[in-house]
Every structure is written in C-alpha cells, then in structure tokens.
Amino acid sequence: MSVRDPGMPEGLPPDYYERLYEVEEGHWWQRGMRSLTEALLADRLARRELAVLDAGCGAGGFLRWLTEVGSFRRVCGADISSAAVELARRRLPRAELVVAPLRELPFEDAAFDLVLLNDVLQHVREDQVEVSLLEVRRVLRRAGTLFVRTNGAARARRERVDWRVYDRRGLVATLEQGGFHCERVTYANLIGALWALARRSGPHAPTDRSHGIPRAPHPIPGALAASLLRLEARYLRSAARTLPFGHSLLALAHPKARSVT
Numbered sequence: 001m002s003v004r005d006p007g008m009p010e011g012l013p014p015d016y017y018e019r020l021y022e023v024e025e026g027h028w029w030q031r032g033m034r035s036l037t038e039a040l041l042a043d044r045l046a047r048r049e050l051a052v053l054d055a056g057c058g059a060g061g062f063l064r065w066l067t068e069v070g071s072f073r074r075v076c077g078a079d080i081s082s083a084a085v086e087l088a089r090r091r092l093p094r095a096e097l098v099v100a101p102l103r104e105l106p107f108e109d110a111a112f113d114l115v116l117l118n119d120v121l122q123h124v125r126e127d128q129v130e131v132s133l134l135e136v137r138r139v140l141r142r143a144g145t146l147f148v149r150t151n152g153a154a155r156a157r158r159e160r161v162d163w164r165v166y167d168r169r170g171l172v173a174t175l176e177q178g179g180f181h182c183e184r185v186t187y188a189n190l191i192g193a194l195w196a197l198a199r200r201s202g203p204h205a206p207t208d209r210s211h212g213i214p215r216a217p218h219p220i221p222g223a224l225a226a227s228l229l230r231l232e233a234r235y236l237r238s239a240a241r242t243l244p245f246g247h248s249l250l251a252l253a254h255p256k257a258r259s260v261t
Helices: 016-023 028-040 061-069 082-091 126-139 168-177 190-198 219-236
Strands: 050-055 072-079 096-099 112-118 140-151 157-160 163-165 180-188 248-255
Touching: 016 082, 028 061, 028 140, 028 180, 028 219, 028 248, 050 061, 061 072, 061 082, 061 112, 072 082, 082 096, 112 126, 126 140, 126 168, 140 168, 168 180, 168 248, 180 190, 180 219, 190 219
Parallel strands: 050 072, 050 112, 072 096, 112 140
Antiparallel strands: 140 248, 157 163, 180 248
C-alpha cells in the first residue's frame, strides 16, 4: 500500500509517481512528446557543454532521455515530491536532483542554459504562477531558453486553482507576465485532439483516486499514435511552422532583460 508523500501536490493519488515511472519511457505518448521536444530544441541540443534543469522532473524519464540526445556539463532536476526525486535518482544517479517547489529553486542566479517545464505549469496554483516563472527566469541565463509543454485547447479552461488548460493566447500572456519573451508557440497532438473532439472527450484534472496516466495500449495502435506524433515533429522542425490546434502546447521563450532600479 502506498503512503502519501507529504510533498505531493494536492489532488493526486499516492501511487502517481510510481505509475509515471512505469510508463514514462515506453508509452507512445511519451515517445511522441520526446520527438516533438527534439524537433523544437534541435539547434540547442546540438550545442555542447550546456547546463540543463528539468523543473518538475517527476520520475526522471524525460531527463534521462535528454542526457542521451544532448551533451551537457551539468544536469539538474527538481520536483516538489520527494518520492518522485527518489525514483529519478534510480535513473540518474549522477545528476543533481533536489526536492523543491518551482517558486523556490535552490540554484544560483543565471545557472542554466536550458530550463524545461514539462506538464508542470498547469499544476501550479494560480496565485503562484507569476512568482514561479520569475524564479525560473532568475536561474536561467540571459541568452538561455525556457521550453514549456502544457495542456492545450482552443479555449482555456480551469477545473481547479491548481489545474488548468491553456489556449495559445493565454500561455503567451502568462509567460510574458512571468518575465519571458516567446520565440515560438505551437499546438501539438492534433490528431489526438480531433479524435477526442469527435468523441466529445478531453483532458481533465487528476483526482486523488484517478491519476489519469493511461496504461499502454495494444502495440499496433500505440505504434500508430507514436508515428503520428513523429510526423508532427518532422513538420515542426521548421521554425516557421505551427499547428493550429492540439491537446498540448509547446513554447520556446527567453528571459526579458531585467529592469534596473
């Protein structure tokens, strides 16, 4: 029986991160999202000796993949859950992994060339979003890049103060308010979103009884779904291209210059 981690966000079942650990490397959705990430960050990942922070690293599957496709001199992860960080250490024993909320990152100023927020922003309480993004800006170098992946929809909606779905305009406004200038914003998972729209379904907030992490489907549908996301990734390799709709939003942003008082 799982024991609730006192640092776990509200509204999640106690086995949330254990379930995530089981699926985040092999599930078709995770594979597809990694393809999309690589497409948008291709020129950054080609550089060597970068410092990277996965803020909200979960069980570490994404961060480990990132170390396999890029060359980094410093690899760090932070998560609000101690259970998640312990799982991440199994995959990344040499990384700097810490238990910390997004609003209080225990890293020095301008420490990172790249900071990633993967399905994190939608879970931050609304009254903490701006201060959390300002903290991310603090630890990011002036010429650094913030990569954001979050829930997406044609119209923004909120189910709880700590869970929301963004539309494109809302995400841009949120990042701008948090001290960033958006270089690129696009939807992703277009076919999945259209399929859900036809079925009148869509993403919903997890609950303390339902983590919302799907089990692996039959290999054939899973392979087809992953292939569709890889096709999107191929299309989005051109910086001039975007997708008009999808279940995810992807953004590249840079810190605005800090005002001098």
